[in-house]
Amino acid sequence: MAVYERRWRRYTGRLSPASLRLHVIVRYAIKDIFASKLFTIFYFACFLPIIVGIFLVYFSHNVPLLAAFGIADEFLGIWTMDFFAGLFLWQAIPAFLLAVLIGPSLVSPDLSSHGLSLILSRPISRVGYIVGKMGVMFFLISPPTWMGSLLLFGLQSNMAGAGWWSENLRFLTSHLVGHLCWITVISLLSLAVSAIVRHIWAARAALLAILFAMWAFGGLINEVVETTWGSVIDLMGSMVLVVAKIFDPAFSNPFPIWISWLTLLGYVALSLAVLNRKLRAHEVVK
Amino acid sequence: MTEPKDTGGPGALTLNGLSLKFGSLTVLDDITASLGGRVIGLLGPNGAGKTSLIRTLLGFYKPQKGEVSVLGHPLRRGALAIRELVGYMPESDAHLASMTAVRFIRYMAQLSGLPSAIALERAHEALFYVGLGEARYRLVGTFSTGMKQMVKLAQAIVHGPRFLILDEPTNGLDPSTRRRMLDLVLDLRDRGETKILLSSHLLRDVEAVCDEVLILNKGRVAAVCDLESERQTNKSFVEVELVNPDGDFSDRLLSLGCEVAVVDQRRMKLVMPSGVTVRDLMTAASDNGVAFRRLDHKRDSLQEIFLRAMEADRGRV
Structure with a gap:
């Protein structure tokens, strides 16, 4: 039927399975996000640490080239815990910036024009909606973080030969656990903040403010009371302590490591509570 | 359509x-x-x-x-x-x-x-x-x-x-x-x-x-x-106002099977049985030399139903 014939008919064909409808949320969101050229440039810039790492892998195993430049000694024993811990930080910071950019653009538009009531009037639950949005965050933040680490680790293992893999598996585990935790926390936090602050740029500013305000406030407590317990409220600090402990079990924390885990869990729980309260088809006024 | x-x-x-x-x-x-x-x-x-x-x-x-x-x-x-x-x-x-x-x-x-x-x-x-x-x-x-x-x-x-x-x-x-x-x-x-x-x-x-x-x-x-069904029911309720009232006219309506209530000398309310239409009323009026000034179907509009419901609800409170 030609579409301009102005008639309506019921749909009696097959419906896609419910799980595929989450893909619809993910696909539309990703297309919207990459509509911005500036974001696309920034996104590919987030791969720089991994690209640099791949070059280092190549150079560190190309002895004649290193000898020609006279820097062979500098590359000896480069694959240490410090290298991988540094790489983690260089991935985690862009990951947070990605969450700042992506998160608000996922939720705020649905809330600011009440589109959420239309989405949730479809056969999609609130949990499904959040899982879909989280899926977008994981889909976009994973490649420059843990997936990149996996690639780098695989390349190095391949070039270094047998034995390197098993001897250094802890570095890979640390990257995987650390990045997955970090992505979970920052994704939920960014979705939660955008559910409260419904203007995209205001939500982005609020996210940065939360990160730096908690860091500054924790530091202030540490300075004034001469303690290290102020860092308990610092999201970034807690994550660093947790990852440092995974990298090196002998790492001496200023306080028990479970407290840092508790801080991260606290942020997750708070974000989930906010999402549960704010992401509704209609607000209930009691 | x-x-x-x-x-x-x-x-x-x-x-x-x-x-x-x-x-x-x-x-x-x-x-x-x-x-x-x-x-x-x-x-x-x-x-x-x-x-x-x-x-x-x-x-x-x-x-x-x-x-x-x-x-x-x-x-x-x-x-x-x-x-x-x-x-x-x-x-x-x-x-x-x-x-x-x-x-x-x-x-x-x-x-x-x-x-x-x-x-x-x-x-x-x-x-x-x-x-x-x-x-x-x-x-x-x-x-x-x-x-x-x-x-x-x-x-x-x-x-x-x-x-x-x-x-x-x-x-x-x-x-x-x-x-x-x-x-x-x-x-x-x-x-x-x-x-x-x-x-x-x-x-x-x-x-x-x-x-x-x-x-x-x-x-x-x-x-x-x-x-x-309200609309269907209302079709059988008719209110007429006559120019020249005639006692025989109501008898004629009764013989058609209508229920007749005389409001005053000139106005009467009818309930027509199924099979009787307004055209039959017109014929009966013509036969009796009666002219209609006005003929209305009862209009129990939604507004009346709504207001009645609100009133009844107020009474319940």
């Missing part, structure tokens, strides 16, 4: 002792009704609980007590199953401002489970159907109020639902757009492929398109009225 394929029947919407509370505030109080019309009107003054009832049907609010079923699907078995069947046009402004109309409608269709290519085709169709064909590549955020109402209708029907919920569809529309919206509702009704629940506080809108009405007041059922 096509002929109606489904004249309705019980089970389109069944409410059994439905109660909803927000904290200490009772929003819906023991609502019981079984509605099977093609277009069910949901009437009531502001704050009567119309929108809350709709949101309960969609599973947005969880009732404290009672049961709801839409087209035989009980809500307690899961709201998602009901949402599969339903198209919902909310009362408030609701859209995704940064999308073009066709992308927005396609997105909604795909979320309802339509495959991508079919969703695109039906998005174009739905937009042409509601009269937004020419504007389908414009951002929804740039639409006027009337266009936004129409785009809300398009997203509600794009997936071809079996049950369509329209919450105040004519809100904020100018007279011509309002007429167009009501014509679309009538067209959907007459196609007979979907049942419609239309919530409004505008009696004339409900009267124009609905064949059954649930009137709510303060969260309770004030009246359930089958407008279609």
